[in-house]
Amino acid sequence: MGGEVNATMLIARIRKERRTAGASSFVLDVSIEVSPGITILFGASGAGKSTLLDCVAGLTRPDEGRIVTGGDVLFDSSREIYVPAPKRRIAYVFQTLALFPHLSAEENVSYGLSDLREEERRERVAAILTAFGVEKLRKQKPGEISGGERQRIALARSLVTGPRVLLLDEPLTGLDAELKAAIVDDLRAWNTAKGIPILYVTHSRDEVDALGERVIALDNGRVANAGAPMEVLNAPRRKRLAQAAGFENLLGATVLDLREADGVMRVRLGESACEIEVPLGYAAVGTHVQVAVRAGDILLATERPHGLSARNMMEGRIISLEQRGTMVIARVDCGVAFVVHITPGAVRALDLTAGRRVWLVLKTHSCHLVD
């Protein structure tokens, strides 16, 4: 480890092969650096996120690699070092939370403090239950309280031990946005004082936007991309990642010509006559590329719009309209089929119905190239 490395960083290089019936079915092979603060670990299910966390926590032994935090080597295959989970001081909140069902909230939270004196233990438990707004539930069992409260107690149980790294495996699934934001605020407040690396697994785009300082995108056991959330997720390099990141439209296209000076190129979508302008990518004329477009980034108009900066306008016909909650999913045929998300208000105002002719409007930079 070089001298310039921050002492509280988590640095992990992990290779782990999972075998089913003797054959290697999945290989996790990653190298990550997690600085203090929240880093999102993003990827579709099966990308290896949970395996990675299990390796860091010491619940799964990697085949090869090295895990270091705060200057302590937790695992080093070349030096036969393997610190077992109970000695790692790495907190882990599981997707299922794994609260002990037979213990009260208070007993759950004090579980990791067995080394402390009774008095100090009680103080710390009371303090953290208050900090997370669940002090009233201390005598309740996990089965008797709501989902959001359980999530707070699971967080409190992990944080009260004063860990040096925090691993969160989709801890807030199933909560509404408001509750989620409140818990995230509590977590952030806690970490401004502690400043430990937090690795936060999610496959929800919303959570990435709400939390993200940095993102590590995993795909099929590899790090597909890492950096700021906008860079990583708005320019998906891989198809599976694009789908996971909520790019509902993934279209095959052929490059027609490159306009380097403008930083754009023209492509033809599928076998259709539909041509659009997309940002310049590493592709030669005549080659095939994949274009990813978010359904919410497409505008719908009932007449050909004038005086717009958007470069792509396509005429098409509405195939179907389907209401989902407060959103309407429109399928539009322009030679290739597009999925467009609009509001019920827009449907009423424009009097949209299936079969109606419409214009799709698409900004060049809403089109992302995927390889």
Add this chain to the structure above:
Amino acid sequence: MEALWLSMRLAACVAAILLVIGTPLAYWLAFSTWRGKFLLESVVALPLVLPPTVLGFYALVAMGPRGPLGKLWFALFGHGLAFTFAGLILASVLYSFPFAVQPLIISFEGVDRRLLDASAVLGAGGLRTFWRVILPLSLPGVVTAAVLSFAHTLGEFGVVLMVGGNLAGVTRTVSIDIYDHVQSLEYGEANRMALVLLVISFAVLSVVYAVNRRVWMPWAAK
């Protein structure tokens, strides 16, 4: 009634001993990743399929004056092991082994692995995890193991006859007593004892089934 009391004492001793030695064994069988585990599992289950007379026969041979157990016992205590209460306990422990160990294995295996992981990342070693998480959550299995081995020992006949013989107050258990009464055509006496055994067995099984429905497990509410 002497026979019934003797059977009760025997069954209680056997159930207690089986809990003590069955628990670590069941823990190992539930969590070990050793490939040869199935061999030990077969040995544990053997009394289920073996005729009691076969088990009793080998137990008797081992406990006899020339058997290894008999010799050891003689060296330690100055008297033989066969046809004694202690010998009866030993043979009964072997005979009821699967009835204690299998419910324990099943309930240990039934504990959510993520709870064990949670315990580990919170700093608890294997022993602490066992006492604070696995055992409390396996309580129905522990009760089942205790009750089944108690009931099974209460009703055994073949093994007792081989190893214990029929000594009043020492090895004459209730099932042997019933057999004796029938042999001497004392049907009234036999019926009385048989009825007591029937009622006890029913009560005991009711407890097992009730516990496994988690009737009394407060955290299973909802």
